Amino acid sequence: MGPSFNEQFDQFGAWRRGFAQQLNALREWLAGQDLLDAAVQERLQRLEAQVRSDKVMVAFVAEFSRGKSELINAIFFAQYGRRLMPASAGRTTMCPAELGWDAEHPPGLRLLPIDTRESPESLGQWRMRGEAWMHHPLDVSNAQQIADTLTKVAEVRKVTVEQARAWGFWHDEDGADNPQRDAHGLVEVPRWRHALINMPHPLLKQGLVILDTPGLNAVGAEPELTVNLIPQAHAVVFVLAADTGVTKSDLSIWRDHVLAQDPVPADAGQGMGAQAASRLVVLNKIDTLWDSLSSGPQVQAQLRRQREDSAQMLGVAVERVLPVSAQKGLVAKVSDNQPLLQASGLPAFENMLAHGIMGQRQRVLQAAVAANVQQLRQEVERVLNIRRRDLDDQMAELQSLRGKNATVIASMRSRIETEQREFERSTAKIQALRTVHMRMLKALFHQLSSGSLKRELGELKDALEQRGLKLGARKVYAETFERLHIVAERAHSQAADIQAMMSATYKELNAESGFSLQMPPPLLLPDFTDDLRRIEASYTQYLGLGQVLKLSNAAFSQRLIKALAMRLRTVFESAANDVDLWSKSVTAPLDAQLKERKRSFSRRLEAVDRIQHAATGLEERIAEIETSDTQLTAMQTQLACAAAQLLSPLKEYAPASSVPLDITLVA
Template structure:
């Protein structure tokens, strides 16, 4: 399949899953099987699939045809270029293309001057009023292309302004933009652009990240330590006629080779193979030249030749617009689309389905436990009532008194259960304190201070090492606390099960070890800035401050994710206990009501036993239906509305 077909199929699966999940939620509500933990898990599963995004980042030095490649792969249906790709017109700022149904079609642009302020890029995302907005007409390709041309806009500033913004370094003259006759320097007008449009692929969850050249990438550390590592695939574009140049190699080594995603998710594209189509060479000779360039590029970059694809984006776009199958085949664009589609989307769906399956299994266990508790209570009631056959009124009265005494004793045990909650909450407070934003800020403060100091930062590598050692130690303490809380839950639930006949089962503990892997990757992505080649850039206090903000922004995402896992774990344990307490109180009320009816009517005993037998049968049907519905969610079968089952 092509990338478009794979993404479309992935989107269809997500929509079907969301519908099944909605039907399951309605069914659980209808049968009084919805408790806070189950609701939380359903919401989490819905958000996990609904908000799933597949980010593909396109990275290249200037004039490699990056924007043209984006046009050819994703926007050829408009019959023209959408991203600026003409000579002299190129993307000057990092640009994200995605879709948010709650935001009208528009392009939002963050002024470059925001680099002079302390907020991170993540902070600016939450301040929409600071972005300039231009509405888009997605049904008018001409207006759309004209509006998106704004990402190519530049400003002319003094050297001092360029230096403050991160585009001029006196120590690295070769990296500086050219100085105009008027003494001014050309810099991007915008720091970041967000394009929101209802393109079919973007609606399916695709996010395209279009990055500018080496200078702009290096000047925006949040791009390389936060956005690029989060991309599910990175497409690195080279020019087929030149292969890997010095600046290409710098981008690869400093910003791409250290990424945490799998090597298979990094594709290298040799673009502009049409420049090698030579009428004086035979087709076979041209193919040999292309194959040789692929092999040489793979050797220089240290990757497999299978990860290097050769295409002509310009000819591919032209072929799609003109429906020229022969030219499209010659452009080899389909090979890239297949690599992106089969490799990226297939891998992404497997990961998502695996995560979803675990959530569904936990949901099945939580709900099934509630059904089994009700079934057990009904069986106990039937046995209790069956023992009253042939008994006189005095025996029945004694049974009622015994049930009322059991109820009173159970109500009086609240202090013991509250003690379990108190110990649990005390340990949880310690755990949340270790994962809090304030604690994280404190741990990173020394490193942030070192980064913001002017001049050559000789001790900054040690500051990084010490900071991440402390963060890993904190995470180790958090893992130990999780283990302690889990052991306490297991012991407490075991005692409550034995004393009150509950069927409590501790939920699976959060796996914070994944956060440790994230910390290692974040540290690795930052170490690229501590190399000798970046020493002069790092000496600028403004750059150091941006690097510190990028670090804090990335770490907050990791810690927030850990907190969310802990909160779900806590809610699952607390809701189980609440549900069993609620069911036990209901059970006492039902038993007393049944005895009262038997006392009032001679035929009440048999009638009540028949009612319980009917409820028992209905609960068996409920359990079977629950298994069917959850199995359909995991298997991804056709969407069918659950058959009505009354209880």
């Protein structure tokens, strides 16, 4: 059946560590060969950061009591021999919980009090205020202590209806989903707004992040969760209960908080959009269908109907609805009961997670790495080719001096000095080019600055923060994104102007000063445009008529605009980083040729002087150039080998394209 999710992630972690080590060795080699220019250095740094810091987030989304936490226990923490995440009957995960590992902080549980919802500050802003969180240490060698500490995420408190309404847990327009009042008229709400669990678990240390979300009532009250965290997850596991199928609240979560994140039209005949490949549906608690009165075939038929019905209601392929018993799977792993483990359906789900979702994430990262390694190799080879052309020119020049007298040699020295003076005069033109380039680049960065984004969001911020009903907010929202798309178009236009200016100057330098500069590539920002469209689609759900009353809550509206601003700021910063790398790659060939030509003039003059003062100087210099040419060939071979080593592990860890679903029921 292939490696499980845990094994697949271990393999991926091994590849990332090996890649980082090879990249560091390549950097040292390039520095030793004087090949580490600004563009190459930037490319190396981005590659290393991309591989070392790459996170894989798996979000578990469901209504209450569907078994999300038990599924997390069964997949990730069975080796502890017990449950770590609280998973009992009723509502357990009352607040969103993120599990990850940050080596800069000790193992522990951090909890943000629910009272912070009274503040307009976003969840992202609260993350940077450590003093606002309650801290509880975790003893990683004591599973009981970990489990006892993590029960705190299920803590609740009793508040008035007015307070619950202010925090987003009570909605007058939809009483069916409101919490029950007790004899004193109080209602139960989560004690904590968000939980961060920092554990040095092997998978978490390798970059896995697990997001465990609460039910519909809690999810809908936290816009940053539904429009930032869930959409950015690389995998979304939607959990249903096998005995109930798709309920009304399940369907609400699916439509409003899962499907709403995919603005791409569904593929014909697939029923799923571009992001749907990263979504799995788990039909949990299939053991509730096992009883002594039903035969194996009867249970399988019932499961098949539930899968088909669920797939139809959710609009997904039936193959992506997997029947599982998380509880039996956990018991089977702890007791090493292989027949029960197979019956639980957990191995089939883990394989789908590993080879489908994890495999897709790995392929995306590996494709990006392969493209960057190829570009890195091309940038280094560009410098090596400049050196080779210089050696060829020097060789032809020196061979022409064989048998010549001192007058001819002196004449050549004079010609070299004339070329050097002409080259130095061209540096004034290059300096003017740099000045214009920096001015145009500054204007481009201004388009992508936080100040520019803040101005574009100003009208929407005012519309959402006004008192009362916000019936015109959706129109303002659409107009805001029209302007943001214009910003993206303007950025591409300004980059095209820079490219045209650099191309014209490169042609002039090639014609007048003997440079061999190639035309710079165009700037491409596909992620910038796609991310804007995706964000626009994910927030639209909060601006319809059905959300008018929720939007009238000032605190909710403020959290919504702050969450939107934070997510857009990340996209703008990423685009600015791409522009910076592109700009360095555009100017790097010019910098490289300036450096190599200065060195060439020095060597040519030095060679002529040696020839003038020693009869053997000419042949010695020709021999040196031949040796240098051989060294260049060896360097190109070494570079090719280094690039191949960086890319070869990709094939070794490439996941299988598909894994069959194989579930055998235990009578």
